[in-house]
Each structure stands twice: as C-alpha cells, then as structure tokens.
Amino acid sequence: MIKLDDISKSYGGRELFSHFSAEFTEHRVTCILGASGVGKTTLINIAAGLVTPDGGKVVFETDGKERPLRGSYVFQEHRLLLWLDVHDNLDLVLKNARKPDGAFFTKNERSELIRQQLALVGLEAYELANINELSGGMVQRVALCRAFLYPSEVLFLDEPFKELDPKLKDELYETFFRAYENDSSKRTVLFVTHDISEALRLADKIVVLAGSPANIVGSFEKSEFSEELTEKIKELM
Amino acid sequence: MDKKLSGGAFALWRRRILIVIFWTAVWEIVYLLIGRDIYFPSPVSVVTTFFRLLEDPKSWVVIGWSIYRTLFAVALSAVLGVIFGIAGGLNRTVYDAINPLMVILKSTPVVSVIIIAIIWFRSTDVPIFSGFLMCFPIVFTGAVAGVRSADPKLVEMSRFYGVRRADMLKAIYFPSAKPYINASVISAIGICWKAVAAAEVLSMPRLSIGANLYFAKTSLDPALLFAWTAVIILLSFVFETVYAKVSGYDKT
Numbered sequence: 001m002i003k004l005d006d007i008s009k010s011y012g013g014r015e016l017f018s019h020f021s022a023e024f025t026e027h028r029v030t031c032i033l034g035a036s037g038v039g040k041t042t043l044i045n046i047a048a049g050l051v052t053p054d055g056g057k058v059v060f061e062t063d064g065k066e067r068p069l070r071g072s073y074v075f076q077e078h079r080l081l082l083w084l085d086v087h088d089n090l091d092l093v094l095k096n097a098r099k100p101d102g103a104f105f106t107k108n109e110r111s112e113l114i115r116q117q118l119a120l121v122g123l124e125a126y127e128l129a130n131i132n133e134l135s136g137g138m139v140q141r142v143a144l145c146r147a148f149l150y151p152s153e154v155l156f157l158d159e160p161f162k163e164l165d166p167k168l169k170d171e172l173y174e175t176f177f178r179a180y181e182n183d184s185s186k187r188t189v190l191f192v193t194h195d196i197s198e199a200l201r202l203a204d205k206i207v208v209l210a211g212s213p214a215n216i217v218g219s220f221e222k223s224e225f226s227e228e229l230t231e232k233i234k235e236l237m
Numbered sequence: 238m239d240k241k242l243s244g245g246a247f248a249l250w251r252r253r254i255l256i257v258i259f260w261t262a263v264w265e266i267v268y269l270l271i272g273r274d275i276y277f278p279s280p281v282s283v284v285t286t287f288f289r290l291l292e293d294p295k296s297w298v299v300i301g302w303s304i305y306r307t308l309f310a311v312a313l314s315a316v317l318g319v320i321f322g323i324a325g326g327l328n329r330t331v332y333d334a335i336n337p338l339m340v341i342l343k344s345t346p347v348v349s350v351i352i353i354a355i356i357w358f359r360s361t362d363v364p365i366f367s368g369f370l371m372c373f374p375i376v377f378t379g380a381v382a383g384v385r386s387a388d389p390k391l392v393e394m395s396r397f398y399g400v401r402r403a404d405m406l407k408a409i410y411f412p413s414a415k416p417y418i419n420a421s422v423i424s425a426i427g428i429c430w431k432a433v434a435a436a437e438v439l440s441m442p443r444l445s446i447g448a449n450l451y452f453a454k455t456s457l458d459p460a461l462l463f464a465w466t467a468v469i470i471l472l473s474f475v476f477e478t479v480y481a482k483v484s485g486y487d488k489t
Contacts, residue, residue: 048397050393071397072397072398073394073398075390075394079390079393079394081391081408081409081412084408092400092408093395093398093399093400095400095401095404096399096400096404146398
C-alpha cells in the first residue's frame with residue numbers, strides 16, 4: 001500500500017496540496033483522474049519520490065511492513081535515449097537492477113528478459129532498431145516495456161498515451177493489459193489521466209481529484225463503472 | 238539528378254576558383270603598389286618558394302617535428318580537458334575549484350606562457366607546454382557546457398531507475414557532451430598551431446617551423462616567411478578537417 005500522509009505542496013505561491021492524505025491499495029490499477037493543472041502529475045511524482053513535499057510523508061508498505069519503494073515510471077514523454085537502440089535502452093535500466101533474491105541479472109538473463117518483454121508488446125523484430133526509426137506508438141510501447149521489465153513493486157504512469165491518436169491508444173491499452181496480465185509480480189499501478197474513458201477502460205479504481213488545493217472528490221470501484229458514472233465524474237471534475 | 242548535381246558542383250568550384258583569382262589579384266595589386274619585395278612578396282614568389290620548400294626533404298623533418306608538438310599538446314589538452322570538464326560539469330565543487338584557473342589561463346597572453354615555459358623546460362618541450370595551456374581551457378569549457386546540456390528529463394529517468402553513475406556517464410552525459418567536445422577540440426587545433434608556432438619562434442628548437450620563420454625574418458626573405466606561414470595554415474586546416482571527418486562532427 002502507498003500512503004500519502006498529510007501532504008502539502010506549493011509551487012510559486014500556488015498551493016497544490018494542503019494536508020492531503022490518500023491510500024492506494026496494492027496489486028491494483030488506480031487511475032487518478034482530474035482536469036489539467038489540478039496537480040495529478042505532482043501527486044504521483046510525490047508518491048514516486050521524484051518531488052519532495054513541503055510537508056507530510058509517503059509510506060510504502062507491503063504485508064504490513066514499511067519498505068523502501070522500488071518503482072518504475074512511464075513518463076508523458078518516452079524518455080528513451082535516441083542514440084541507443086531498443087535493446088540498449090532497455091538494458092540500461094536492467095544493468096543495476098536486482099532480482100528478488102538480491103542478485104544482479106547476468107548479461108544473458110537481461111537479454112532473455114528483454115527478448116521476452118519485447119515479444120509481449122509485439123516489438124521483437126525491433127530489438128536492434130534505433131529509437132528514431134520507430135513510430136510514436138512503437139516508442140511508447142518501448143517505454144512501457146522498460147517499465148514492466150524493471151523489477152518494481154509500483155508502476156507509475158503519467159498520461160503516457162496523451163499525444164496519440166485513438167487507434168494507437170487502443171493498441172497501447174491492449175499492450176498495457178497484455179503486459180500487466182503477464183506480470184507475475186502484479187504490481188501496484190498508479191495511472192494519471194484526464195481522459196475519463198481511458199480511466200474507465202484501464203482502472204480497477206478511479207480517484208477523482210479537483211479543487212485548489214486539490215482534494216479527492218470522488219472514489220469509484222470497478223463494480224460501479226457505468227455510462228452514468230461518466231457524467232457524474234464530469235460534474236465532479 | 239546526377240547531371241544536376243555535377244552542374245551544382247561545377248558552379249561551386251567555379252565560384253571557389255574565382256574567389257582565389259580575386260584575392261590573388263588583390264595581393265598582386267598590393268605588391269605592385271608597395272613595389273618592394275623585402276616588405277611584401279609577390280604571390281608568384283611565395284608559391285614558388287612554397288613548392289621549393291615541399292621538394293626539400295629537410296622541410297618535411299621540420300614539419301614532422303612541429304606536427305608532433307602540436308598533436309601532443311592537442312591530445313593532452315583533449316584528454317585532460319574532457320576528464321576535468323566532465324568532472325566539473327557533474328560536480329559544482331570541482332568546477333568552482335578549477336574554473337578560476339581556466340579564467341586566468343584564458344586571459345593570459347600566450348607570450349607570457351611561452352617565456353615562463355622557456356625558463357622551465359627544454360626548448361623542444363616549450364611549444365608543447367604552451368599549446369597545452371592555451372587549449373586545455375577551451376576543451377574544459379566545452380566539456381562542462383556539453384555535460385550541462387544533457388537532458389534533465391533523461392537524467393531524472395535514469396536516476397529513478399537506479400542506473401549507475403558510470404552507465405549514466407557513458408549513456409547520457411558523454412553522448413550529450415560529444416558535439417561540444419568535438420567543436421572545442423576543433424577550435425583548440427587551430428589555436429594550438431598558432432601557440433606552437435609562436436613558442437617555436439621564441440624557444441627555437443632546432444627542428445621546428447617556428448625557428449624557420451625566424452630564420453626567414455633574419456635573412457630578410459619574406460617569401461620564405463609567407464611560405465612557412467602558408468604551411469602552418471594548411472596544416473591547421475588539414476588537421477581540423479581530418480578531426481571533423483573522423484569524429485563525425487559537422488563543421489557547418
């Protein structure tokens with residue numbers, strides 16, 4: 001479980017969060033939904049440890065024990081190295097990663113994992129391709145691949161499909177589900193989006209963020225997802 | 238398509254030749270106006286002396302020694318400049334410690350460096366030391382700027398994924414710094430040729446272009462002086478071009 005406890009954060013005199021608390025359950029996909037500029041990215045960056053809050057703390061617990069969080073992240077931009085090929089981009093994050101037993105991966109193990117993960121997202125033929133030879137959708141699939149490949153407990157996604165057209169988005173949702181279903185560790189996923197249909201499609205739980213400073217104004221389980229919910233969420237946002 | 242290209246290439250060469258003819262004509266006119274070979278040689282006498290120099294095997298030994306000194310100084314500046322520049326780009330304290338020295342070196346007249354070096358070193362090593370001191374700050378500054386140009390989003394990503402510092406250096410910082418380093422090495426080559434020639438004139442190693450420049454002056458042979466100067470300009474151009482080609486740096 002990821003606990004955000006009494007978080008406060010301001011940027012340039014604007015208070016984004018004030019005494020904000022939330023809990024995100026393990027092994028589920030939680031979508032944080034909110035209008036642009038409400039503070040969604042800041043919130044997951046605080047959860048991921050990329051942004052330090054002005055006040056409050058983030059706690060990561062598994063089996064009731066507090067542990068350091070090991071996360072992977074799919075950013076809004078692909079953040080791949082254009083001068084390396086697909087394999088080397090993926091290998092870069094695996095070199096210093098540890099297996100569950102604490103050991104490092106051998107070169108052969110890394111290559112095998114990369115091949116398997118690329119096959120899962122349908123990019124096995126592009127292992128040695130340069131990033132700038134790939135289309136926008138393929139590049140984002142490589143970024144997804146990197147996040148799933150890295151041994152982490154939590155996966156953060158910050159509107160990774162924002163710039164893509166609807167057809168490509170559909171393909172990437174499928175890719176995401178395939179990778180998620182195949183993921184033996186069943187990671188905790190925090191997914192930020194402003195797109196209600198995307199949230200309804202991907203999430204096990206939707207958390208709606210609104211206001212200034214931002215607060216959770218609605219929280220919905222998968223069982224509640226329906227056409228009417230879309231309208232309700234729109235009103236909340 | 239090929240026809241068009243070769244037509245374009247022909248026009249380019251025609252333009253270049255016309256430019257050379259224009260400046261040679263200007264040179265000849267100035268020569269005729271001055272009218273004294275001892276002050277200003279004619280283009281014909283310089284070109285003749287230049288080719289006479291190249292025919293003489295002794296000149297090649299002299300040129301070889303000057304090339305050795307320049308390359309040694311550039312290589313030393315490049316290696317140390319890149320090492321210290323990357324360290325300075327990554328670490329503010331290292332930068333703050335080294336930068337004052339670089340600021341001083343950049344403003345120090347080359348002639349002061351040469352005279353100090355004459356006191357400290359053998360005549361053959363003076364040009365190497367002087368060239369190094371002139372070029373090291375250039376490469377250092379280039380490498381620092383290059384490291385600082387690395388995309389902070391890529392740095393954030395690699396930190397998040399726990400990428401080792403050495404791997405970040407190899408995968409992110411060095412590729413980002415490479416164009417800056419190449420540009421600074423290319424400008425260092427040009428400056429190094431000038432510094433080495435100046436140091437050779439003052440320290441007078443037996444086999445050096447600089448000593449030959451000095452002899453040309455004392456024997457009142459300006460055509461020879463111009464010819465040796467042309468050798469330096471040509472060598473500087475060749476080394477810059479070869480480095481740009483080998484490193485894949487686009488000079489344009």
